[in-house]
Amino acid sequence: MVVSISDLKNHVGEKVELRGWVYNSRSSGKIKFLLLRDGSGICQCIFFKGACDETSFEKFGELTQESSVKVIGTVKEEPRSPGGFEIGAQSFEVYQIAQEYPISPKEHGVDFLMSHRHLWLRSKKQTAALRVRAEIVSAVRDFFDGRGFTLMDAPIFTPSACEGTSTLFETQYFDETAYLSQSGQLYMEAAAAALGKVYCFGPTFRAEKSKTRRHLIEFWMVEPEMAFYDLADNMELAEQFVEYVVQRAIKNRPDEMAALERNTDALAKVKAPFPRLHYKEAADMIKKENPDFVIGDDFGGADETIVSSKYEKPVFVHRYPSNIKAFYMKEDPDEKGSSLSCDLLATEGYGEIIGGGQREDNLEIIEVKIKEHDLSMDDFKWYTDLRKYGSFPHSGFGLGIERTVAWVCGLQHVRETIPFPRLYGRSYP
Ligand code: 4AD
Ligand code: MG
Numbered sequence: 001m002v003v004s005i006s007d008l009k010n011h012v013g014e015k016v017e018l019r020g021w022v023y024n025s026r027s028s029g030k031i032k033f034l035l036l037r038d039g040s041g042i043c044q045c046i047f048f049k050g051a052c053d054e055t056s057f058e059k060f061g062e063l064t065q066e067s068s069v070k071v072i073g074t075v076k077e078e079p080r081s082p083g084g085f086e087i088g089a090q091s092f093e094v095y096q097i098a099q100e101y102p103i104s105p106k107e108h109g110v111d112f113l114m115s116h117r118h119l120w121l122r123s124k125k126q127t128a129a130l131r132v133r134a135e136i137v138s139a140v141r142d143f144f145d146g147r148g149f150t151l152m153d154a155p156i157f158t159p160s161a162c163e164g165t166s167t168l169f170e171t172q173y174f175d176e177t178a179y180l181s182q183s184g185q186l187y188m189e190a191a192a193a194a195l196g197k198v199y200c201f202g203p204t205f206r207a208e209k210s211k212t213r214r215h216l217i218e219f220w221m222v223e224p225e226m227a228f229y230d231l232a233d234n235m236e237l238a239e240q241f242v243e244y245v246v247q248r249a250i251k252n253r254p255d256e257m258a259a260l261e262r263n264t265d266a267l268a269k270v271k272a273p274f275p276r277l278h279y280k281e282a283a284d285m286i287k288k289e290n291p292d293f294v295i296g297d298d299f300g301g302a303d304e305t306i307v308s309s310k311y312e313k314p315v316f317v318h319r320y321p322s323n324i325k326a327f328y329m330k331e332d333p334d335e336k337g338s339s340l341s342c343d344l345l346a347t348e349g350y351g352e353i354i355g356g357g358q359r360e361d362n363l364e365i366i367e368v369k370i371k372e373h374d375l376s377m378d379d380f381k382w383y384t385d386l387r388k389y390g391s392f393p394h395s396g397f398g399l400g401i402e403r404t405v406a407w408v409c410g411l412q413h414v415r416e417t418i419p420f421p422r423l424y425g426r427s428y429p
Helices: 005-011 054-062 110-115 124-145 185-195 231-252 254-259 279-289 301-308 363-372 381-385 401-409
Strands: 015-028 031-037 042-048 068-077 085-096 170-173 176-180 197-205 218-227 276-278 315-318 341-346 351-358 394-400
Touching: 005 015, 005 042, 005 085, 015 042, 015 054, 015 085, 031 054, 031 068, 031 085, 042 054, 054 085, 124 197, 124 218, 124 231, 124 254, 124 401, 185 197, 185 218, 185 381, 185 394, 218 231, 218 401, 231 254, 231 315, 231 341, 231 351, 231 394, 231 401, 276 279, 279 301, 279 315, 301 315, 301 341, 301 351, 341 401, 351 401, 363 381, 394 401
Parallel strands: 042 085, 276 315
Antiparallel strands: 015 031, 015 068, 031 042, 068 085, 170 176, 197 218, 218 394, 315 341, 341 351, 351 394
């Protein structure tokens, strides 16, 4: 019977067939050891001279790393073996003897690994991180689907900018110019007027010429948008959401966390409510430790760490100056010059994982803002319609999946949080 390694616990004592790749192999006299990897796990297969088929024993030496094989043998419980089970092998069959594998257990440079990303994916840490990513994606969907939200997919080709014109990817759309979406938010605002509570979840694109450990050119963002939510409601939802996602990842993926050597004690503390800081409080905190910081400016990565390092939980910074935020942010009616915006800064120096806020819902003001930001009124006609036909207070936010995965996995760089990262200066493989 063909079984997967993760399912061996249900087949103790049975004769099974495993299919996978050679992770490692070694011989010592009358015993040959094969570590087999099948995508679901790793398992030790032992070939004893006399107990296994003779040709298999003789041909064992031909097995190179990553050769694809079929192994037949009997399942045995063995606490010392990875995964807790072992195969008393009878025979193996080869699909292909692999050529010399470029990735060896020795250290490789990041550039080399990135050029071999298609193979690097097979490594233990990489598969662990990508399984955590899949768990996070599924937690994201469950959270919103379970709370009355409707999934509304936003388009990728868009006629206009959402997050500033400097990071737009321009492309031809037949005889017109289009841009790859920077955010689905504006479309979610229209969708919220139709369905109340909605979210989109898909790839977004930013032509950011920055090589940092937090920036991807193509990244995945989940963006809920809620009719009749104000900034306070928005932050409450965001903290419940982040708690849910983080707690589910550590609960359901303990083996992966161990493979990543991620200490999850700090993550266990990620429980709502999270602290909330006014921009001015955060700015004062930063100024004390970074005298070069100009109050009124946006925070750099190091500035964010100054703030977040004071807390064991993620921290909201709200009411950033209007002039450093996007055109759609509503101004606080009680505090001129401040926007009803909120960013969520993760713990342990991982920085901003959420950006969002309450949207400007007044027609005259949004028209002025569009002009001030040098955006074309024609492109935004549909958007201003939302302020003409039953305008409504509404709020939402966007959470970057890769930054969240990096934080939860304790990874140094977002490049390992997505199967095939698109980075500034790299689009291969
Ligand atoms: O703060 P941002 O730009 O907000 C928006 O796009 C809003 N329209 C979202 C909304 O309110 N619906 O991006 C939101 C999040 C950031 O906090 C970060 O986690 C992630 O998206 N992000 C990136 N992740 C990786 N690489 C990049 N270049 C990113 N830019 C933003
Ligand atoms: Mg932001």
